[in-house]
Amino acid sequence: MLGKFRLRIRVQIVLVGLVFSTTLVAPEISLALDGAKLYGAKCIACHGPKGEGTQVGPALKGDPFITQGTPAEIKKVILSGRTQKEKKYPNIANPMPDGLASEAEADALVVYLKGDLQK
Numbered sequence: 827m828l829g830k831f832r833l834r835i836r837v838q839i840v841l842v843g844l845v846f847s848t849t850l851v852a853p854e855i856s857l858a859l860d861g862a863k864l865y866g867a868k869c870i871a872c873h874g875p876k877g878e879g880t881q882v883g884p885a886l887k888g889d890p891f892i893t894q895g896t897p898a899e900i901k902k903v904i905l906s907g908r909t910q911k912e913k914k915y916p917n918i919a920n921p922m923p924d925g926l927a928s929e930a931e932a933d934a935l936v937v938y939l940k941g942d943l944q945k
């Protein structure tokens with residue numbers, strides 16, 4: 827009788843521990859993962875799987891605009907795109923589209939572009 831009770835309490839303590847540990851650790855993991863995932867979903871087609879660039883988008887890996895630019899400058903391009911007059915790469919005919927990411931997504935993407943993508 828008492829043994830069963832103890833076991834039940836032990837199981838409950840383990841469950842509470844699990845819930846706590848996942849809520850404490852989860853936000854960090856999702857922040858780190860998001861940029862890479864978002865890049866894979868929204869940017870890869872034009873900028874290439876490793877940021878090496880394609881015919882429809884410049885390389886972002888080793889790009890001084892990414893490595894030396896401020897997060898704010900990079901975020902602005904991600905949010906607003908770059909069309910006709912502002913275009914910097916005349917050999918790529920299409921513009922960088924706007925509206926690809928939300929504010930929060932753009933922040934995560936900047937972290938990814940400046941961080942893991944450059945490795």
Ligand code: HEC
Nearest residue numbers: 868869872882883891908913914915918920921922926935
């Ligand atoms: C339809 C193709 C396309 C997609 C999708 C796209 N881009 Fe671009 N991107 C471009 C083009 C083209 C340029 C260059 C525009 C120019 O001539 O300045 C560019 C430029 C950029 C630049 C500036 C690079 C520099 O050297 O000035 C950044 C940063 C960037 N893109 C990030 C992203 C991110 C992050 C995503 C995903 C959310 C994304 N792009 C999705 C086509 C694309």
